[in-house]
Amino acid sequence: MLKFDRFGIFCEPAGVYIDPWKPVEKAIITHAHSDHARWGSKHYLAHHDSIPIIKLRLGADISVQGLDYYETIDMNGVKISLHPAGHITGSAQVKMEHKGKVWVASGDYKLQNDNVSVPFEPIKCDHFVTESTFGLPIYNFPDPQIVHHDINAWWKTNNEQGKNSIIIGYALGKAQRILKHLDPSIGNIYTHGAVANINLRMPEKLILPDTRPAVEFIKKENAGSIIVAPPSAIGTPWLKRFEPFSLGICSGWMQLRGARRRRGGDRGFVLSDHCDWQQLNTAIKATGAENIYVTHGYKSIYAKWLRDEYKLNAVEVDTLYEGENIEENKPEENEQAEEVQ
């Protein structure tokens, strides 16, 4: 039912693309990260909670239809519904049922509960499209509660030394997850413009601690604060006003010493909105799918593992999705930062 062509993942009988990277007639968007929600398509379909962000990024005048989780629509006889993916707010797996066969395209997902997005639910299916950003056995993420505890402890230590803490995470998803678990009794919380911009568009049910915009930061009065900023802020003069500070980076890549050292942060926190090795294996087994399409990440290695270990029909598929990226600035965040300034 699904085809992988030069526009994206195509559901031919329904005539709709999932996360196309080129403009198409109809597009279903799994989540609002810029490598999945791209510009130029005529009609978009996404979860209600994704729509404010998609409009922010692709324009307020786009044609976009919102769906709830589990709500089913019919497109040319294909039954289509969205299901929680647990990646970020509004992220969804796309379930497609046609002639007795079920396909699921999962976009990006994780099994950890982040207390921000609706947790991932496995869907029984015949064909499953999975990412493989951290599809190697060396990626075993720690319990997020421990990581959040470490972040607060680090902030507290910096606070006691009169230093600010700058914590780096994607503006959409990671930043809210970090904010949600900060302990406001330690000090003041500031947000970079790109983060503030996203926070404004979060659903009302998500309660975040009080934050102030970074432009209001006054050095003499606010020592010991924490500032939540996107990766594009690293190494820019924008950081200067917060000196002296300690720089912490939240990413799954922080599990590797090389990445930790190369990135030049003072601390690396292993916190990811993607699956680690165990989560991927658990999720795939839970779907019961016999046919697995492995996209962005260590796809050839992970597909081989699925064939060898679980005897599944696993193939690798080329896509333009990026997974978790801390090496280069994501264009989305640069644009955002400019909008705010």
Place this chain on the structure above:
Amino acid sequence: MKKFAELYTAIDETTKTNAKVDALVHYFSEADEKDAIWCVALLIGKKPKRTIKTAELKSWCMELAGIEEWLFEESYHVVGDLAETITLALPPSKERKDFSLHGTMDKIMSLDKVSEEEKREYVQTTWNLLSTPERFVFNKLTTGSFRIGVSQQLVIKALAKQFHLDENIVSHRLTGKWDPVNVTLKGLLFSDNKNDDHSKPYPFYLAYQLEVPAEELGDLNEWQVERKYDGIRGQIIIRDKQLFVWSRGEELITEKFPEFNSLLNSLPDGTVIDGEILPMKDGKPLPFHVMQTRTSRKNLSKKILEDAPLMMMCYDLLELEYNDLRNESMNMRRTKLENLLSEAYAKMKDLPLVISPVLECKDWDEVKSERLKARECLCEGLMLKRKDSVYEVGRRKGNWWKWKVDALTVDGVLIYAQKGHGRRANLYTDYTFAIWDGEQLVPFTKAYSGLTDKELLQVDNWIKKNTIDKFGPVRSVKAELVFEIAFEGIQPSPRHKSGIALRFPRIARWRTDKSPNEANTKNDLLQLIQSLKV
């Protein structure tokens, strides 16, 4: 292990030297005595013999992780470090136990006497009781690849701070032969001078490259100008009728140089000479690769000794009749060295010692032209030493400068790339470069360092988009990017396709202004070899 792993992590996470010293002081202030001496030994590079094969560690890890070799290898390739790959691939441990560092080291050292089964049992049980940082340190210790980002100088600084000692004293006490198994940290640091191990060398005084125009050093009469030879910097020590030869890396290398045995009869007891060990024939240095053919051999046959005879080019006299001369002026030490050597020549005509000649120059212009003669003298450049300078400890600025000749350069085309290790794991940073041989590009050197982090990312990105083919971990890329490669020496080498081999190649800069057809040719390099021949 817990405290030691915390120390490791603290040092690893910072680039600030003060934070590193603080972490060390903190560790020394609360560590068990026996652990502390092991810590010092490991930090300054005294590693015990390896008792477990890395292949064994790998297979025990694969067993616990439930993965096959191909997947382990793929993971290793991404991580770039074996100890870390094992650490991360193992399932997270559920129980914890704190082992002492010295107990762990004793255990590891004793493993060469036990069966493979017993080794496996020990290692797997230990893995299951350690936290991730502890596991990493444990794996580094068992694979014998323990390294940490502190210089010996910082360890000395921390010890001096913690034990209220002078840094120079700490530095001297740490040199030479000692074994953490049978000495305590306090025993080592506070040992009575008389009981000091007689083999101990003095910490070497090292120079920085001159950063300013030579004229700015002032009056040339205050400076002694010598050549900077290209050999092995070392100290020859004669004490208690015994000979010790130490390299600058504080390796005891006496056995490698039987030529120096005769010095026991020609030099007085209580003598320490600082100099450069060089292959020399008829009073002239031979190229460095002659030395390499010798130092790599275990057995020194008569032929090898004849083909590559070694001598010491003497720079300095640090001890005479058991008196430490380091606080005397360079002038004084030089006079004493000259006298000592002429007395020794009187006793023995073919003495394997030569004094490093002082170059007599009228002015700085003459010094400059002497510097340019370095290559024809098979030297690296010049040394400038203040005549009234004392012999300091470690790398210092001010009184001694090295003034190396500019490196030779060649423009090569990037043709293969491989991922780096450690800090550069997961990035294509190890490159192979080619030069033109007629219409063909032939690989002629590899180079790893020299680009900025930003350039590395750009080139890495370019490589990923311009890969032609993959052979295992190696990618061949479009012949498009040109880099200037700097190097210190060049020799003909029949083993290489290009027919040449470079010494100390590194990337000088990315020539974004050049196209591949502007790169150098094999002929250019062969001509260079001819022109450098003496």
